[in-house]
Amino acid sequence: MCAAEARPLFCLEDLELTGIPAAGPAGVEVRIVTGTTMLRIMPFRDQAAAAGAALAPFGFTALPAPGRFAEARENRLAWAAGNCWHLISPRTAPALEQELKQSLAGLAAVSSAGSGLLRLQISGTAACALMAKGCVLDLNRFAPGHCAISLMAHTRIQLHRCADTEFGLLIPASHAASFWEWLTMSAAEFGLAVQTTAAAVLEDGDPLPAALSA
Amino acid sequence: MQYSVTSLVKQALRGHQGWPEAFRHPEPRKHYDVVIIGGGGHGLATAYYLAKEHGITNVAVLEKGWIGSGNTGRNTTIVRSNYLLNSEIPLLEWSLKLWEGLSAELNYNVMFSQRGVLDIFHTDGQRDEAVRRGNAMIMNGVDAVMLDRRQVLEMMPLVDANNGRFPVLGGLLQPRAGSARHDAVVWGYARAADRLGVDIIQNCEVTGFERDASGRMTGVETSRGRIGAGKVAVCVAGHTSQVMQMAGIKLPVESHKLQAFVSEAVKPCVDTVATFGVGHLYVSQSDKGGLVFGGMLDGYNSFAQRGNLPIVEDVAEAMMMFLPSLGRVRLLRHWAGVVDMTMDGSPYICKTPVEGLYLNGGWNYTGFKAIPGAAWCFAHTVAKDAPHKYNAPFHLDRFAEGRPVDATGGGPFPNHH
Amino acid sequence: MRIPCPLCGDRPLEEFVYRGDATLTRPAADAPMEAWVDYVYLRDNPKGPHREHWRHAQGCGSWLIVDRNTVTHEITQAIQARPGGEVQR
Amino acid sequence: MTCQTHRLNGTGRCLNRSKPISFTFDGKRYSGFEGDTLASALLANGVRLVARSFKYHRPRGIFTCDPHEPSALVQLRSGARQEPNVPATMVELYDGLEATSQNRWPSLRYDLLSVNQLISPFFAAGFYYKTFKWPAKFWTSLYEPVIRRAAGMGRLSGSIDPDTYEKVHHHCDILVIGGGAAGLSAARAATQDGARVTLVEERARLGGFDSTGLEQDIAALKALENVRILPRTMAFGWYDNNTFGAVEQVSDHLPVPAPHQPRQRMWKIVAPQVILATGAHERSLSFGNNDRPGVMLASAAERYLRDYGVRPGSRAVIFTTNDSTAGLAEALRAAGVTVAAVADARNGDEIETVHGRTAVTGVTLRQKDGSRRTVDCDAVCVSGGWNPAVQLLAQRGQKPRWSDNLQAFLPQEMAGADFLFTGSLAGLEAREDCQTHGRMAGEAAGKRFAARDSASLADYHSYLEANEARAAKFAYFESSTGKSKKFIDLQHDVTAGDVSLATREGYRSVEHVKRYTTLGMATDQGKTSNIHGIAAMSKALDKPMSQVGTTGFRPPYRPVSLGALAGRSRGKHWRPILRTPLHGWVEDKGGVFIESGLWHRSQYFPKPGETMSQAISREVQAVRSAVGFCDVSTLGKIDLQGPDAAAFLDRVYSNGFAKLPVGKSRYGLMLREDGIVMDDGTVSRLAEDHYFITTTSAESDSVISHLEYCHQVLWPELDVVFADAGEDWAGIALAGPRARDVLVRIAPEMDVSNAALPFLAAREGTVLDGVPARLFRVSFSGELAFELYVPSAYGRPLAEALEREGAEFGITPYGVEALDVLRIEKGHVSSELNKFTTAADLGLGMMMSKKKDFIGRALSSRPGLTDPDREVVVGLKPLDPSHSFRQGAHITARGAPLAPENDDGYITSAAWSPTLESHIAIALVRRGRERVGEVVEIIDPLHGEEPVPATIVYHHFYDPENARVRS
Ligand SMILES: Cc1cc2nc3c(=O)[nH]c(=O)nc-3n(C[C@H](O)[C@H](O)[C@H](O)COP(=O)(O)OP(=O)(O)OC[C@H]3O[C@@H](n4cnc5c(N)ncnc54)[C@H](O)[C@@H]3O)c2cc1C
Ligand SMILES: NC(=O)c1ccc[n+]([C@@H]2O[C@H](COP(=O)([O-])OP(=O)(O)OC[C@H]3O[C@@H](n4cnc5c(N)ncnc54)[C@H](O)[C@@H]3O)[C@@H](O)[C@H]2O)c1
Ligand SMILES: Cc1cc2nc3c(=O)[nH]c(=O)nc-3n(C[C@H](O)[C@H](O)[C@H](O)COP(=O)(O)O)c2cc1C
Numbered sequence A: 001m002c003a004a005e006a007r008p009l010f011c012l013e014d015l016e017l018t019g020i021p022a023a024g025p026a027g028v029e030v031r032i033v034t035g036t037t038m039l040r041i042m043p044f045r046d047q048a049a050a051a052g053a054a055l056a057p058f059g060f061t062a063l064p065a066p067g068r069f070a071e072a073r074e075n076r077l078a079w080a081a082g083n084c085w086h087l088i089s090p091r092t093a094p095a096l097e098q099e100l101k102q103s104l105a106g107l108a109a110v111s112s113a114g115s116g117l118l119r120l121q122i123s124g125t126a127a128c129a130l131m132a133k134g135c136v137l138d139l140n141r142f143a144p145g146h147c148a149i150s151l152m153a154h155t156r157i158q159l160h161r162c163a164d165t166e167f168g169l170l171i172p173a174s175h176a177a178s179f180w181e182w183l184t185m186s187a188a189e190f191g192l193a194v195q196t197t198a199a200a201v202l203e204d205g206d207p208l209p210a211a212l213s214a
Numbered sequence B: 001m002q003y004s005v006t007s008l009v010k011q012a013l014r015g016h017q018g019w020p021e022a023f024r025h026p027e028p029r030k031h032y033d034v035v036i037i038g039g040g041g042h043g044l045a046t047a048y049y050l051a052k053e054h055g056i057t058n059v060a061v062l063e064k065g066w067i068g069s070g071n072t073g074r075n076t077t078i079v080r081s082n083y084l085l086n087s088e089i090p091l092l093e094w095s096l097k098l099w100e101g102l103s104a105e106l107n108y109n110v111m112f113s114q115r116g117v118l119d120i121f122h123t124d125g126q127r128d129e130a131v132r133r134g135n136a137m138i139m140n141g142v143d144a145v146m147l148d149r150r151q152v153l154e155m156m157p158l159v160d161a162n163n164g165r166f167p168v169l170g171g172l173l174q175p176r177a178g179s180a181r182h183d184a185v186v187w188g189y190a191r192a193a194d195r196l197g198v199d200i201i202q203n204c205e206v207t208g209f210e211r212d213a214s215g216r217m218t219g220v221e222t223s224r225g226r227i228g229a230g231k232v233a234v235c236v237a238g239h240t241s242q243v244m245q246m247a248g249i250k251l252p253v254e255s256h257k258l259q260a261f262v263s264e265a266v267k268p269c270v271d272t273v274a275t276f277g278v279g280h281l282y283v284s285q286s287d288k289g290g291l292v293f294g295g296m297l298d299g300y301n302s303f304a305q306r307g308n309l310p311i312v313e314d315v316a317e318a319m320m321m322f323l324p325s326l327g328r329v330r331l332l333r334h335w336a337g338v339v340d341m342t343m344d345g346s347p348y349i350c351k352t353p354v355e356g357l358y359l360n361g362g363w364n365y366t367g368f369k370a371i372p373g374a375a376w377c378f379a380h381t382v383a384k385d386a387p388h389k390y391n392a393p394f395h396l397d398r399f400a401e402g403r404p405v406d407a408t409g410g411g412p413f414p415n416h417h
Numbered sequence C: 001m002r003i004p005c006p007l008c009g010d011r012p013l014e015e016f017v018y019r020g021d022a023t024l025t026r027p028a029a030d031a032p033m034e035a036w037v038d039y040v041y042l043r044d045n046p047k048g049p050h051r052e053h054w055r056h057a058q059g060c061g062s063w064l065i066v067d068r069n070t071v072t073h074e075i076t077q078a079i080q081a082r083p084g085g086e087v088q089r
Numbered sequence D: 001m002t003c004q005t006h007r008l009n010g011t012g013r014c015l016n017r018s019k020p021i022s023f024t025f026d027g028k029r030y031s032g033f034e035g036d037t038l039a040s041a042l043l044a045n046g047v048r049l050v051a052r053s054f055k056y057h058r059p060r061g062i063f064t065c066d067p068h069e070p071s072a073l074v075q076l077r078s079g080a081r082q083e084p085n086v087p088a089t090m091v092e093l094y095d096g097l098e099a100t101s102q103n104r105w106p107s108l109r110y111d112l113l114s115v116n117q118l119i120s121p122f123f124a125a126g127f128y129y130k131t132f133k134w135p136a137k138f139w140t141s142l143y144e145p146v147i148r149r150a151a152g153m154g155r156l157s158g159s160i161d162p163d164t165y166e167k168v169h170h171h172c173d174i175l176v177i178g179g180g181a182a183g184l185s186a187a188r189a190a191t192q193d194g195a196r197v198t199l200v201e202e203r204a205r206l207g208g209f210d211s212t213g214l215e216q217d218i219a220a221l222k223a224l225e226n227v228r229i230l231p232r233t234m235a236f237g238w239y240d241n242n243t244f245g246a247v248e249q250v251s252d253h254l255p256v257p258a259p260h261q262p263r264q265r266m267w268k269i270v271a272p273q274v275i276l277a278t279g280a281h282e283r284s285l286s287f288g289n290n291d292r293p294g295v296m297l298a299s300a301a302e303r304y305l306r307d308y309g310v311r312p313g314s315r316a317v318i319f320t321t322n323d324s325t326a327g328l329a330e331a332l333r334a335a336g337v338t339v340a341a342v343a344d345a346r347n348g349d350e351i352e353t354v355h356g357r358t359a360v361t362g363v364t365l366r367q368k369d370g371s372r373r374t375v376d377c378d379a380v381c382v383s384g385g386w387n388p389a390v391q392l393l394a395q396r397g398q399k400p401r402w403s404d405n406l407q408a409f410l411p412q413e414m415a416g417a418d419f420l421f422t423g424s425l426a427g428l429e430a431r432e433d434c435q436t437h438g439r440m441a442g443e444a445a446g447k448r449f450a451a452r453d454s455a456s457l458a459d460y461h462s463y464l465e466a467n468e469a470r471a472a473k474f475a476y477f478e479s480s481t482g483k484s485k486k487f488i489d490l491q492h493d494v495t496a497g498d499v500s501l502a503t504r505e506g507y508r509s510v511e512h513v514k515r516y517t518t519l520g521m522a523t524d525q526g527k528t529s530n531i532h533g534i535a536a537m538s539k540a541l542d543k544p545m546s547q548v549g550t551t552g553f554r555p556p557y558r559p560v561s562l563g564a565l566a567g568r569s570r571g572k573h574w575r576p577i578l579r580t581p582l583h584g585w586v587e588d589k590g591g592v593f594i595e596s597g598l599w600h601r602s603q604y605f606p607k608p609g610e611t612m613s614q615a616i617s618r619e620v621q622a623v624r625s626a627v628g629f630c631d632v633s634t635l636g637k638i639d640l641q642g643p644d645a646a647a648f649l650d651r652v653y654s655n656g657f658a659k660l661p662v663g664k665s666r667y668g669l670m671l672r673e674d675g676i677v678m679d680d681g682t683v684s685r686l687a688e689d690h691y692f693i694t695t696t697s698a699e700s701d702s703v704i705s706h707l708e709y710c711h712q713v714l715w716p717e718l719d720v721v722f723a724d725a726g727e728d729w730a731g732i733a734l735a736g737p738r739a740r741d742v743l744v745r746i747a748p749e750m751d752v753s754n755a756a757l758p759f760l761a762a763r764e765g766t767v768l769d770g771v772p773a774r775l776f777r778v779s780f781s782g783e784l785a786f787e788l789y790v791p792s793a794y795g796r797p798l799a800e801a802l803e804r805e806g807a808e809f810g811i812t813p814y815g816v817e818a819l820d821v822l823r824i825e826k827g828h829v830s831s832e833l834n835k836f837t838t839a840a841d842l843g844l845g846m847m848m849s850k851k852k853d854f855i856g857r858a859l860s861s862r863p864g865l866t867d868p869d870r871e872v873v874v875g876l877k878p879l880d881p882s883h884s885f886r887q888g889a890h891i892t893a894r895g896a897p898l899a900p901e902n903d904d905g906y907i908t909s910a911a912w913s914p915t916l917e918s919h920i921a922i923a924l925v926r927r928g929r930e931r932v933g934e935v936v937e938i939i940d941p942l943h944g945e946e947p948v949p950a951t952i953v954y955h956h957f958y959d960p961e962n963a964r965v966r967s
């Protein structure tokens, strides 16, 4: 019996993950980010503050308010539903999950959102124009550091505004293939470049503005 | 004057100067044996059958606006009896039988067009439901035909059989079903009732009830003054709970709005009434050429006769899924009606806890087809103070008894029916 | 129609699912049958202001209590149904 | 190619004369210029007859220069892009454009159905209500088909629309609708306080009615950073909370859309404030034969001259009631057109009737003194005044208000908390007035935005009030004499006579008249006709215009293609197709997919040469005799944690959970509050306060929503949290007598022996050398079985490992069909949870705890739900095992006639059981449990089947002692 290899892009299997050429540089760049660990944090009754405080080992002092995310070291902590936050990290899952469970014991339920979400980073000069085709939010009022759970192309997704022209998307794996098709159709007019990147590499990239870091 | 080819020719030669009014515009009298609230199809037909079947002619129909301004004048006009439950089929089938002779009976062409209602199915689950329903229909003496894929596509050539998504598996056809001209039904019953002596009083809103010491109904208050009544029959569709509340009765009803859509007129391309269950869509084509179609409720309580965009998009999406060659057809108009949604999707046609007060309402979005049959039964109930066997299941105590007439299994969530 | 979710902000109708009358209280276990029948089947159905339950199903998932006018569709208030909510904004 | 006989030299603001364009109409080739519309180009070529009317097939020409053109509707393009009913006035000319006339046969000039004109006296309003009633059958079989053949206008291609459509969401602070003089000023002023302003204009160019002199304003607006201008974009609907639907015609002016471009794009615009500047529509007048080709609105004539360099004829007569035609005579003369007469109704002059059949050849004028004279002409330019374009506003439900001074219907409310309006929509006429007031509206909106509350509207209001007070428009709608038909609704052929007939027959409400005559129900929705209908009613009923009132207006402002409203959500992309983590693997294995809700699930795995039923039987037999595995990832999965988790479960399930030990699974039943079964599934206790729940695939969303409701609304005091873990885990059922042998190899790290992992045990551990896993010993098939969950990314590796490690035991993948057969053999209910059944109906009455309250308990005891006559779950075995039947077939006692009272139930599940070598069924049968052993009939008259005699049996056909699941 040999160790099984995860299939990080299982939800996009058999789709062509290639771009669509444009006259000039592609207006939309999509990075498919693999190797991300996503852990749910769901505080028990009246424990949200305590749970936030217990996240110090991960670089955070509090749970971000609804509609916000924060970054510290290589980790991102994002509000993800009514009473739910996601710790998003390039570190490997089981170890991180154990650490988090210990830190939050009695304060919050921890579970692994595992590989159930496809993570995309969408950037480029036409990123906003593309997003507007599916996203119901007022993107002008959705500033870097904001996050939302919202409907896009008939799919409930999580959306992070990473920079003026960059969005992070978390898409339920079962919807990912359809979403991808919608995305490529909608981005075609701008030109689309596609890359697959490991989370570890990504997090070494540009940090968020200092103001957003916890 | 009787309407006929002869009278039409005569009048045509005289520049149509001699046609009498189809119905009078009388001032309300002081008292009527029966006051019917609501000048929609059900109210007018109830008046007609009271006069015709039971000889009760001292009857008024009070309508707050113009007759037909409610749901009867804004519905997608599907007439069928392809129901599931043995408790509901007899009423609808009786209604269908009355439809078949209605134009002649009323001397008014209601354009009842029996070009079939075809429920197309795309999944095994839908097929099983259709088989169950078709067999129930046949057991009740109703016509039902199972069509295979080829037959469905012959009848509905515009259906996309290869949409890469929902294969056409077959369809359940009721050949005798079809559609009718909504306004003609209103005017035809109004004219026929008027000719039997019924007063149709428009612009007359009922604002309250009058009861004697024993609690019995004695009259109604209206925007045109008090009108005495031996019996009061309520047929006010989307406003049932409002009107019944005036009599102190709270009903298992939520008012919702349902939208309807019509396209520009195009040459005939949809020859039957077709439904696309996966997309909750139904579509037919009017004799003028407009495609008439609709989908689901907007989904929240509302008394506004106008819909919102999500359902417009939903319905258009279903149309494009079902009949993708209609992409270049344009939507001409869309509107909404306020419907009583009940806790089991079935109506109330019954006596009420208040003596002298009778109820015909809770029609959800299916009451047009029932107009002749249900009004006929309702007239019976009002005249005889007891239900006819066809409307017996549709009383108010059925929830307490645990005997809802729930054909979709939606349960006590009106917006799930 | 747009509903101001207390957690997510203004969102369009298509993100929400409706349930209805928010003034009902579930009877006690030993309540008489009529109380149960009324609870399950009788609803407030006013023409005008209405207090109702909606779920932000395609957003944060919260059940909300929304005050909305059934004639104008104007919404005057939307709060989380769970008293206090777990999270404050 | 004919030459452009009516084209002027020099003029034509919209034209690019250096770009000639060739196009065809009814197969004949013509030429025009870039910038032309189809209408202007046809006029330039001297083409006047372009259409036939709906009912009488009367010849019709180009009547307006507007989007709501009622007459000149053509069929555009050919092949799959063929589009019916397109107003020629809105078609921007492109090279190679193909248009044909519609609603005529055999040709536009010789249209057979134009005989309808001759018998038109019989076709008066409402004629079909009065006849065709007898004999009853003839309506559907004879009369109606004839009427239907004549129905409709244009024809569809019948092919799938090859173009694409898409949607965009857009948010701005202030939306301006209409890019005329007023809208341009308003938009510019609105930006002053920093608001984001969007302006939509349905035409290709900004400037509205007359863009002369507005070039600088337009350029200045375009230069502003916080302004977004959307030309060719029509706001069609105004929905709650200032949500607007608008459609952009992205590619309609091109032969085919550019690569990756949609044909049209629907904008969903949300704007806290809106300024309406939709302008006004010129109206016609009623006079005899006022529908002849060559009769045209005065403003249209003016625009064709000015913007397109086209003269409407060579001899024109002007018929007017107002000053807006003041410059027209001069403009016509300047274009070399003889102005043969000007009939000004204010002076008592009028046109009585028009002469000519397929085009105007002259008119009879009636002068104030009653004298008549005939004037030869080939064009009639008519103006009956202007109707403010109130349609969008009226969509909000407000009824327009009649102004005697302005002789027009105006918006009822001058302004609202979230809207303002301006320009000729507000009754203003002069360009300067429109601009000044537009600026006021824009400034007010900008201030409201900046202060986020109300700004003073005093000036805005008083400006309009003064304008209205000053006005003294002449009231005139219909010529006073003449016998010829006076058309009101050009497209639907409604005449002034039809309206008065309707009122005589008792149809006195404006809404009744509309419906009886079909006035205003055509594609222009009454924009050119309603006012005349109201005027005719006012005369017939002797009621002021204000009391007659308008009919209601509805979206869309102008018809919108279904394609645009659907966007990309069509065909395969209608709704997302949901895929399980094993999707790719199933595909590679040659598995067949089936739609199940939005999921694609593996239905069966055929081997070469196998039929579907052979494959299913093979898969079933493999499970019964060796081992199989099945993708169950679509099951709903919920991760429930918290100190009150057990208490919570006790309330939402009918059976008890408090005593479920850690490490154990239990089957759970969830009811609705009305006592009907909602869902079933397994609940596994992973730790003291940690549960893992599965739900059925179909109900997974509604169960989550229900549990959230229970938690957030009913019992907020309970300290639990739960997560929808549906996406997290891939699930595989491993079943069959050799299942353990395979599992041992997959999960060497775990002790899976019967002793360590007995029936209903639940464990967390790892498989495949370190992959986290949840392992439940539950069985749906009736065999020794396990449900295995691993993170979704390991779903496929797990399937591959099972295949590899199980090969020696004969492992076989199976799909949902075999899954269903296995559970039917075993007698597990599934499709019996059909929203009609109670726990007792399903034979699960013992799962209704008596010791606690739970959802659905109280109402379950109502008489109707405990009636012994209810239909309950039983099994059926045909006397002849080879006799098959369908799901949905009904049950009757033997020999009972077909009648509803003999309806004893119906089949909910049917299958060929390879194990029992018989067809078997689960059915809901009246008093079924008392009738075990009785032979009944399975009837399916719908399919014309002979009744199948069958014995009622207990539905646990296979291993009723449950020995195998425990082995
Ligand atoms: C969009 C839509 C589509 C539909 N499609 C179908 C279909 O395809 N097939 C089908 O069978 N059914 C359909 N229905 C349902 C059907 O239209 C109705 O059930 C049916 O018309 C009800 O008839 P009615 O006479 O009870 O009500 P209405 O026609 O609504 O008449 C009730 C009348 O009561 C009046 N009224 C109310 N309150 C008062 C008062 N206080 N005083 C005086 N008068 C009052 C109202 O003004 C109204 O005119 C549809 C409904 C809608 C809204
Ligand atoms: N009596 C009059 O009212 C009258 C008569 C003749 C000329 N005029 C002149 O017309 C001009 C009036 O200016 P204005 O700005 O009020 O009107 P306008 O007619 O110039 O502009 C209105 C614009 O709104 C657009 N529009 C209408 N509905 C729309 C919708 N739903 N979506 C998108 N666009 C839509 C139209 O295409 C048009 O371009 C002035 O120059 C005035 O002198 C007025
Ligand atoms: C079966 C049917 C067909 C219709 N066809 C048309 C039509 O061809 N043109 C039109 O303008 N409206 C049509 N309507 C819609 C009516 O104009 C009107 O919108 C509807 O009856 C609701 O009334 P309201 O909009 O006045 O509230 C149709 C309505 C129905 C019920």
Ligand SMILES: [Zn+2]
Pocket (backbone or CB within 6 Å): C005, C006, C007, C008, C009, C056, C059, C060, C061, C062
């Ligand atoms: Zn929310």
